[in-house]
Amino acid sequence: MSLRFSLMGPVRAWRDEEEIELGPRQQRSVLAALLLNNGVRLSNDQLIGMVWDDPTPSAVMALRTYVYKIRKALPELDLKSKDGGYTVRAEIVDDCGGEPLEGLRSAYFDAQRVRLGDHRLKAREDCLEREFDVLELQAHVAAFPLRERPRALLMRALYLEGRQGEALDHFHRARALLRAELGLEPGPELRRVHAQILSGDLTPPHRPEQLPPDLIDFTGRTEEIAQALRTLPGTVGITGMRGSGKTVLATRIGHLVRGRFPDGQIFVRGRDVAGELLRAIGVENPVGDKATLWREKARGKRFLVVVDDVRDAASVRDLATPGSAMILTSVRRLHELPGVSWVQIAGLTEREAREFFRRTIGTVRADAEPEQVEVLLEHLSRLPAPIRVAGGKLGSRPDWTIEMFLLQMRREGKSADALPSDCAAMLAPMIAADQDLTDPERHLLRCFARRDTEVIDSHEAARMSGSDPGEIEGVLESLAGVHLIEPLVLGRYRVPQFVRVFFGLRTPVPVS
Missing domain, CATH: 1.25.40.10 (Tetratricopeptide repeat domain)
Structure with missing residues (x-):
């Protein structure tokens, strides 16, 4: 969940899009004093002096009571007592409200109103520029x-x-x-x-609206979405194997929060990320240091930026700007990028996969063959992209049973030389992944597929592939990095069935 606050007008707070009740005036005063000093530790005496002009001895107990109630109402604020004081770190937004700190009365808040006056006017004028x-x-x-x-x-x-x-x-x-x-x-x-x-050169302000459409049949990913919403407007990274639905998830998150980024939403795919960002806001043919120019243009703005299929950290480094948010998708987790909260996804849960498949072909057909549905979903490692293709194929064959579809898949999967288009479409994520593999990586996956064992250890991997035991760990970790195998404990890995299915279609490899 995402928590944000406004001090422009009455002190207000929202959890995602739902406003939170903040209690009586003095309780809101304590919260406002903490927010006005975002990230700074305030002692009890400092807080009391900010909230009460002429505090009585009971102010200490009142402060503790208000802090307790704030913690109860806003547990994710993580309001902790340390060294005799309190600190909060929070997202504070300008919502074009009325008088700053409306309803709060003390000499401290009166002084803060003067300081915030120009900021309030600028926030209001920013809103007027957008509207x-x-x-x-x-x-x-x-x-x-x-x-x-x-x-x-x-x-x-x-x-x-x-x-x-x-x-x-x-x-x-x-x-x-x-x-x-x-x-x-x-x-x-x-x-x-x-x-x-x-x-006659005046043109309307450019406001990009580039998010792809949200999918009406989007299913699952509740925990991953919640983690991303807690992170934004920080940078969120989504990683997982091809076909796991990274782009779809990024798009869904983007639509959930687009109202928080009124200057526009930008969707970029490609290596020249900074150049595409600049072109999205109307800067044609940008030259020079594009990252610096983007930061200058984005200063004071609130953009939502989705960068899809990031191949290298350099293409997105130094592009984050205060107030804006970035969502990255990448097969590999880019550890060298600082300040990114990574969300890893794989196949859907069993329940989510069943629900998604039922949406694609209809509940009557899916519920008529529950065992065959489970076999099919396991065959596809419950990955959304292949499930969608399978559902589409069955949708175009209303007289087919799911058992018939499985039989056709077994027949078509006997050779990789000339895959029918439907089978190739289901295997598209693996075909794309295969193109990025090295020969040792590809050879090892073929060995795994021939053995058709779900769990393998590094010693067995070295033996069956004929590789040097000292080098096999690097190959295994590289495959884990692109999610074609899943690390369990040190030296042991799980090979998803969908990966075994695809590489089982490749040329057989003799067992050592």
Whole structure:
């Protein structure tokens, strides 16, 4: 779950998208003082001085009571007492609310309201820039007539509504006001928008919406989603073998949190990640240090970035920016990337796989042959991508039983020389994985498939493959790194059935 807070307006908190009740005013005051000093340890005396202007001896007990209630309401905040004080680390968002720290009363909070005033205005103007609502902008300009940024936004909004004359008239009125009140000419932002209107170069703000569609039949992954939501807006990495549904899971998470990233969602696949990010926000033909340019462009923004099928750490290093979030998918876990919370996925659970398969072919057909369904799902190691293909094939053969489908799979799987398209589609994850293997890795998997043993140890692997015992551990760990085998304990590995099925189609290898 994801916990976030706002201090702009009343002190508020949300768990995912559900708002949390924070209790009476003084309890919210204690929480607000901790949040205003995010990551800093505050002693009991410091907290009492912030919350109460004229504290009585009972303030110490009141503070302890409020801290206890905050812990109970927000257990994931991990509010701990250390060295006679308290520290919180939390995500604080700007939600374009009203007066900062609304309803909280003390000299400390009054001073903080002044400090947060400009920040509140900037947050409000950030929201207005995203929404581009003429009426809202006119109201904001009327409330703060000497601020130039909202005037520039209003000129843009008027022009983009086809009200060019009003936009130009607004510039001249703003210029007259600034001269009269401050003795100044309009600043660079107002002058730039004025020039763009005159030249016809003003374009709507670019807001990328690139997330692939969410799948209506998405099934399972509850724990993995919860772990990712706890991490965001930090960087989440999703790793697993091909066909396990990494991209689909990243997309599902993206749709769940897209409302928290109002500047847009960007989906990238390829090696030039920084270049694609820049192009997504309207920077054509970026040159030079693209990572630095991306960080400059993303500063102060809240983007959700999904980078699919990352092949090397260098392509995504140094691209994370404060306020934005990244979700990475990669076959290999990229240990060299700092600050990434990795989620590893494999096949679905037995229950999830059955439910997913029932959705693809219908409950009546699936429930009519429960034993055959289990055989099929085990044959595919409960991987979502092959299950979807199998369900699609059965959907196109309404008169077939699942037993018939299994029989056809056995016939088609006797040779790898000319796989039918349906069988090749089911095996596509393994075909792609095979292309990235070294000869020793491929040879070892063929040996495993010929033996058709689920669990193997390193000594047996060296014997059956004829490899040097000193080198076999490196080959095994490399295969585990791409999830084609699963490490159990030191020196022992499990070979998924789907892997054994595919490499059993390859040319037989003599046993040593």
